Amino acid sequence: MKKTIIIIGAGIAGMEAATFLGSMEHNVILLEKDQEPGGHLKNWQKLFPTLRYGKEILSFLQEGIKIAKVDLKCNAIINNITKNNNTFIVNYSHQQQEINIEADAILVTTGYDTFDATKKEEYGYGIYDNVITSADLEKIFTTGKPIITAKGDPPKKIGFVHCVGSRDEKVGHVYCSKVCCVTGVKQAIEIKELLPQCDVFCFYMDMRMYGMHFEAMYKKAQEEYGVTFIRGRVSEACENIDGSILIKVEDTLAARPLKMSVDLLVLLIGFVPSEGSKMVGNMLGLQTGVNGFYKTADQHALTNISNVPGVFFAGACTSPKTITNTITDARAAASTIARYLENNPIFQRKLT
């Protein structure tokens, strides 16, 4: 039987879940606050570990929602969601109109925000011109502009700082954001391809290369590109007179403090729960876990189910995820929602 499902957030998870639910002949309305769908994927040029172009995945996802006849509404702002017995009334503003839709299920795919690096004042983001984040660097990659220091010269040395805003009690985010280490290695390789004469250094606490081909990429970075990996967490950065950045770190494996000047310092920022998640969470009464991401009904087997019957999750709004895992999660959510809507007995399984 045809049901109406509203999906909040047209990022990777939202789009793929919409495609699969649409392909099951349900009426899917996909709401997105930005002008275009795609979420953060729009900002990544090449994806790890294969360095294929992100826009290939974006096209793939967009084709999906077209084939599945998903009703995509961009520039839509959600005002209110009320529960009405077994359905939800979602009130949103779109193209100067206020619209009410009754939905049989809601899928929340509000994704993540990146960590605001100004909170780590000692790294100098927002203070020194030659300190940028991995997101800033990726943006430069997408525009195709040359990589230059603030003065306009090509950098001779670039440093990457791992775990900025993650695994850090001092900024209140103690979890690992999962994707930053491999992003660091990816970007290091990309820098070396663009600027072969530039020396690249990665300052890490651990190298989290858990995925298939991640370790190979790490080895390639050392072998083919000569990226130097130094185990030590950068404590602070300051600016030299010429604008280059002086970092203080301990080379723990050599057991000696190390100082180094780099022309550009790239901060590998982590994921934090998004503002959108907080807003929707308040509207629907969704529980969050100790790290601020949504709490799922079970960490192993019910990761798409929330504490509110009829409201489901997919993607990074429940925890940091790779793009691969997000797409898988989205399809899983679609399947779960479909079983829920037909009152299928497998949906009645419980876990303590």
Add this chain to the structure above:
Amino acid sequence: MQKTYDPFVIPFAVGFIFILIAFIVKLIKWTKALSHNEKIKIIKGFFSINFFLAIKEIILESLLHRKIFKQNTILGFMHASIAFGWFMLILIGNLESRIYSGTEINPFWIPIFFDFFVHDKTGIPFYNIYAFLMDFFLLIVLTGILLANLKRFFPSLFKMKKTTKLRLGDKLALYSLWLIFPFRLFAESFTAGINKSGGFITGTIGQYAASVFDLTLPAYISWWIYSLALGIFFFTLPFSRYLHIPAEVILILYRKFGINSYNQLNGFAKLEIDSCSRCGICIDKCQINFVTENTEVVPSYFLRNLRYSYPNENQTFSCLLCGRCEESCPVGININNIRLAVRNKINNYDNTFNYSYLPDIKVNKAKVAYFAGCMTHLTPKIIISMQNIFTKASIDWVFIDKNGGACCGRPLKLSGNFIAAEKLISFTKNLIINSEAEILVTSCPICLKVFKEDYNLNITILHHSQFINKLINENKLKISESQKFNSLIYHSPCELGRGLNIYEEPYKVVNSIGNIKKTSFELNNSLCCGGSLSNTQMHDKQRDKITLDVINKLNLSDQDKIITACPLCKKTFSRFTDNEVIDIAEAVNKVTV
């Protein structure tokens, strides 16, 4: 022949002699432990104007408890009514009996038990007025006793969440104190009933009671209990919290004469410890108490342990040294100094720290020396702002810890390692002297405090907010009206505000660059951010609780910015609030051209 003795006076008499001796012994103990110079100061003090100033303070604080009134009227009235009321009873009672006796020298207990021994007072001029006054002040004291009773069982009526938990010795003293005046009332009333005399209270009660039953025995029993209560009170006084009654008087005198404890457990410190009345006003002020529920840190219990035995590690080291207790102490005890002195003593005057590795550092000469401080290097925005401000105002300055110098030494002092602190102090002091600067500016209030108190420098030492204030006054910095801030909440750092009494200049600067939004925690009532280096034992989790509590209490709305004058406060707050936390230097840099 006038009867001047009855067995019931014995408890009082013995107690009184005991307390006189005890007081003299204590006085000798407190004074003997002082240094020679301090003893000279005391002798000189008695012949100076400070003596009269001290008398004034004794009247205002020991009797009228003005400081407590300022905090809480009914609490102030409770303490003042007992102290002042009893004082007046003694004064007027002695006056009355002196006038009655004329040139005869009477035993010392006569004024106390005057009504028992003298039945017909009509011979005393103005006897009606005496009767009225004695009854009036007895009523005042009784009201105070009633309030004290209420406070013990219903502290919330006095806006106190907690009051001091008493031990056996204090309880004995307290209960005997509570018995004194009701039984004085009974004794005087019943005697008035027998003799058909008395004032507007004692006379009335006496009259009524006489009509109901025979008062001879009840009156005599009441006099016995009155005397016993006094005797027990006097015996327990030197060993209980009530030692504060004489101790506080001596403390005020010595303090006015210029004696201080200077971070040692010397005679003056012992006097301060004996002056703590365990009134409990400090308990509700202590954030370690009301946020982390660690009550034994509060001065009432810390000083008690220090007096009778030894304070434990938790009490000594879990203190933020924020000074909120000191501010509220009606006796004005220098609690922070004592706590530091105990820390130093517990560490056994440790001399193991070794800084011989510190090199000779050359430093340029300039008029103004700027010392950023260790913590400030982790908040580089402050350093950059100060660099800009120095440039904008065309100051001839040198950055003496530009590449990170040694620590100023106060963190060592705060952990109770005074000897080690001295070593670091001499290193940084050399740097400052070598710069030949006339003004030393620092961004960190912790450094500022040690510079002012322990470095013995003869130059002007300023916090950067004070220096900025000076620059604004001298028109060296121009403030752009359009850039001013909208809603600023000024958080006064503990070491700057309560620690050094520097409130006016930072407030002036903040006022001139934006609108201040007032909170309930201004000036010396400000809260500690929790980031203090003085507490070595608290875990991050508990420290976080304190910070979160402060942020809660500041009632921030979305557009408020917290402005502070300490890099440690800045770092501590930024962890827990999305509102912007800026330092005064950053803010001034933004709005000046």
Add this chain to the structure above:
Amino acid sequence: MSNFFGYQIHNDRQINFDNNDLYIIKYVDSLEPTLKTCISCGTCTATCTATQFTNFNLRKLITMLRRGENNIKEEINKCMLCGKCSLVCPRGVNTRNVILAIKKTINYFNL
């Protein structure tokens, strides 16, 4: 290498973990439990005020203690107790109290 009737005995440069006694770190852990969460990232050493002037290395000192290499008495006295290490530690270890705990431990065992 010591000569023993013609046989050469190599002194181990390795940490002989079987033989090392962890009593010092155990006592320090009991005084300051947050130390157990240290991951030796080295941020403390990187920011340390004393490290600029001398080869005092807090991370190395703690790591060595955890392996049972206990000759730290001279090194620990170089700390200025400034507190920067505590302010940057990502695991929230109260490093300042760790230093004080180590000094207490040294006194306790009369090293």
